[in-house]
Amino acid sequence: MSEYHPPLTDHEAVVEANRCLYCYDAPCTHACPTHIDIPRFIKKIATGNLVGSARTILESNLMGASCARVCPVEELCEGACVLGAEHKPIMIGRLQRYATDYVYQRGIDVFKPGAPTGKKVAVIGAGPAGLTCAGELAKLGHSVTVFEKRELPNGLSTYGIIVLREPVEVALAEAEMVRRLGVEIKTQMELGRNLSWEEVRNNYDAVFLSVGLGSVPQLGIPGEELIVDGLSYIETSKMNPSALQVGREVVVIGAGNTAVDCATIAKRLGAERVTMVYRRTEKEMTAYPHEYEFAKKEGIEFRFLTQPVEVLHEGGKITGLKCVRMQLGAPDASGRPAPEPVPGSEFVLPCDQVVKAIGQEKPAVAKLLGLETEKGFIKVNHEFETSLPGVYAGGDCIRAKGSASTVMAVQDGKLAAFAIHRRLVAGLEAAAD
Amino acid sequence: MADLSINFAGIKSPNPFWLASAPPTNSGAQIHRAFEYGWGGAVWKTIGAPVLNVSNRYGAWHYGGQKMLAINNVELISDRPLEVNLREIRDVKRHWPDRAVIVSAMVESTPEAWRDIILKIEDTGADGIELNYGCPHGMSERGMGSAVGQVPEYCQQITQWVMDVAKIPVIVKLTPNVASVVPPARAALAAGANALSLINTINSIIGVDLDTLEIIPNIGGKGGHGGYAGPAVKPIALNLLSSLGVDPVVKQSGVPISGMGGISTWRDAAEFLLLGATSLQVCTAVMHYGYRIIEDLIDGLNAWMDAKGFKTIADVVGKSLPRISDFKDFDLSFRAVARINPDKCIRCNLCYVACNDTAHQCIDLVDASGNLVQPYSYDVRSNGKHEAVSTRPQPVVREEDCVGCRLCHNVCPVDGCIEMVELPSGRPSITWDELTKVRPEVGTDWEAMQRYREEVGIEIH
Ligand SMILES: Cc1cc2nc3c(=O)[nH]c(=O)nc-3n(C[C@H](O)[C@H](O)[C@H](O)COP(=O)(O)OP(=O)(O)OC[C@H]3O[C@@H](n4cnc5c(N)ncnc54)[C@H](O)[C@@H]3O)c2cc1C
Ligand SMILES: Cc1cc2nc3c(=O)[nH]c(=O)nc-3n(C[C@H](O)[C@H](O)[C@H](O)COP(=O)(O)O)c2cc1C
Ligand code: SF4
Ligand code: SF4
Ligand code: SF4
DSSP states (O other): OOOSSOOOOHHHHHHHHHHOOOOTTOHHHHHSTTOOOHHHHHHHHHHTOHHHHHHHHHHHOTTHHHHHHHSOTTTSHHHHOTTTTTSOOOOHHHHHHHHHHHHHHTTOOOOOOOOOOOOEEEEEOOSHHHHHHHHHHHHTTOEEEEEESSSSSSHHHHHTSOTTTOOHHHHHHHHHHHHHTTOEEEESOOBTTTBOHHHHHHHOSEEEEOOOOOSOOOOOOTTGGGSEEHHHHHHHHHHOGGGOOOOSEEEEEOOSHHHHHHHHHHHHTTOSEEEEEOSSOGGGOOSOHHHHHHHHHTTOEEEOSEEEEEEEEETTEEEEEEEEEEEEEEEOTTSSEEEEEOTTOOEEEEOSEEEEOOOOOOOTHHHHHTOOEETTEEOOOTTSBOSSTTEEEOSGGGOSSSOOOHHHHHHHHHHHHHHHHHHHHHHHHHHHO | OOBOOEEETTEEESSSEEEOSSGGGSSHHHHHHHHHHTOSEEEEEEEESOOOOOSSOEEEEEETTEEEEEEEEOOOSOOSOHHHHHHHHHHHHHHOTTSEEEEEEEOOSSHHHHHHHHHHHHHTTOSEEEEEOOOOSSTGGGTOTHHHHTOHHHHHHHHHHHHHHOOSOEEEEOOSOSSOSHHHHHHHHHTTOSEEEEOOOEEEOOEEOTTTOOEESOBTTBOOOEEEESGGGHHHHHHHHHHHHTOHHHHHHTOOEEEESSOOSHHHHHHHHHTTOSEEEEOHHHHHHOGGGHHHHHHHHHHHHHHHTOOBHHHHTTTTGGGOOOGGGSBTTOOEEEEEOTTTOOOOOHHHHHHHHHSOSOEEEEOTTSOBOOTTOSOTTOOSHHHHHHTOOEEEEOTTTOOOOOHHHHHOSSTTSEEEEEOOOSSOOOBHHHHHHHOGGGGTOHHHHHHHHHHHTOOOO
């Protein structure tokens, strides 16, 4: 598998850039969670100032190369483009990719580390939120160490986003760029395992927690041990594609974006039939409308109002997924109508592989550090500070509201870096008095 | 269907569209093809003195992704042997008796040279002769082309030599590289020219290559000024055309004018007709898209004339000339304000920034509840298309402060979205000329001006 969209050619990019109206206080910029000055970076493509274009993007969004590929642009920048109503919106994401690829492919660094302040910050978790926070702090002159439990940095951009959307190299190049800003990224260091909280607390002036979320939760049905975890399914497809076992008839449980990704992989890597089962209806599914459309185009089938109740197997091999039909009842805590089983409606979906993609577990470090939480997510104030003074958090691990995305994690990391900087600078000034 | 045929100083043509003297009329085979497509006439690529051409002779001005909004060239007159050109002219004319075949000429400035070329052209059976007093490069260095067109005395002298010999209609083609085209035009008329044509190309340097620092186009390490033509020159051509149309001497003479300079569509063509052209010549647009553009030139012009009730080209010619005026005769009490149609507006805010930064700061951004908002005033945490679109303010013109400069109307990307609405100013109509006749001091003394403004209620902030 390789990237779904080919890169824009120079000619395509210039033609598209010239189509942009160069709106003032542009709605696309408002819609972008990191508020990239989109007309500015696009005009720079039109004038052939590609380094300046990339700098404009990365100034607002250090993970601009990932975001260019993974952002749900239909819901964000492109969805707000003034040309959307009558014509086609500008291909902002692909232009962003064009400009950022230009500097990454040539090894051009658009930022330099700031003059050293002597302050030390620890970042826990090297995903988009952590790398952004680390990079922004390094630009401001702070000395930053990132601790990452995995072997490779950049979190789900490296391990979780299917290659069709983002190649691993792009995610790793972003981490290298942050390294070149002077940030130390220590991998295979997990807070709570081989890195103690005391060590972090005692050695750093501030801490940023960007640990993301955990693994896929249990369904609690018989035969669950034979179900493949969706996140590892995707991870294997990226890191070790030849080792990925894809069934002939695959059932994916869940209807969010991750579930669509799992189904897409299964389909593209040889499954004859891929069916997604979801206990609610089309209306309640959390996958973006454009993702749903994409999945249908890929030939993926959908079974709504269907709840798995048991994995059927013979001699360690899956033979089917027993399900029960559901109907919608009164609204539940999430405000969506609660699905209830229709008695006696059990049936079996024949299949030889079941993948579950039903969300991720809440961050475990919250408990470890005794942090206040909100619906299981780490609770932060307006400055991204947790209930522990000097300890900040951002990214998926605080996303109690709204949908988790890379660009939101980047914005958290950036705003948290500024908040941490304000705190550290206040400390420096106090010391000087 | 309107009658598009013209009789231009005795030269008949089934429609007013002629190919200008340039690469599209370089050879007989090309003109045959052009006539098959329906062109009404062709002005043969200038023949005359022997020349040699160079490579990389066309430069072009591209803008915002649009190719060739203008061309610039250092091409000389025809570099084909004179005899070949004359033979092909005769052949084309024999095949196309109903089309206008005009031959452009330029020779050394002696009566003998001109007499010789005129006799040779007449011998082909061509319908007319165009005297090229316009080529602004190369030929002018040899004392021809614009070197003639820029000096009324030379214009008159050479035209005189030609008129002494010529039996077929003679058109004098003027150069725009002058402060005014009126003196050379009058000079040509004084010598008896039967018609005028304009514009030839404008002196220009297209650009500099930022990698090599060479002039564009690069001709063996050098470059220089060339002749500018194409869509970008149209407004200049229209101005020069109308300056002839309103000149009393030119008007009095009654000679027809062949207009050119940036004609690409029937719309351009109609504008040239309205400002006094009888025939229309086209070069760059054809060099860009080929002879086939004649189809819509004719079709579109026809449809427009039918819609407007014009039956003949003569009905259209010069129709808008009476509106050409000097500033001093404009009504100072005329008032228009910009009005934005929110149903058409796409909220790009280009009008806002244009007015705010460079005009009169009279466009406000207004939110859904009618409150004024500042640009970029959303919270850093606000995002997503729904928030961005639903909270986006609407630009609204404060009509009482709007001076009606029309900048916003010009920058708005949506047709018909910003209208300039005429409003009563409440002041009696008066021109600068009339005002300074009765109160000359307002033109010399700011205090007098201030008193006048207060009297009639003109407020400037
Ligand atoms: C399958 C999938 C597809 C997705 N597709 C998209 C998409 O197309 N577009 C989009 O915008 N978003 C997408 N997302 C969401 C997006 O990936 C996340 O919102 C984003 O990665 C969040 O960044 P983060 O830095 O908060 O967390 P993560 O990317 O999860 O990074 C957290 C990092 O912290 C590390 N870590 C965790 N605990 C510890 C510890 N105790 N000590 C040290 N390190 C630790 C982890 O190993 C990880 O590297 C997708 C998510 C998934 C699961
Ligand atoms: C490449 C080129 C060569 C030209 N050669 C001649 C010429 O030989 N004789 C002449 O009278 N005008 C010449 N012209 C000028 C055109 O006839 C015409 O006046 C001018 O291009 C304006 O018309 P346009 O805007 O439609 O091109 C030339 C123009 C171009 C672009
Ligand atoms: S970061 Fe994402 S939302 Fe923002 S402009 Fe880029 S592609 Fe659009
Ligand atoms: S809204 Fe569209 S046209 Fe306007 S600046 Fe943004 S991308 Fe360009
Ligand atoms: S320029 Fe036109 S479309 Fe754009 S905001 Fe102004 S009125 Fe609306």
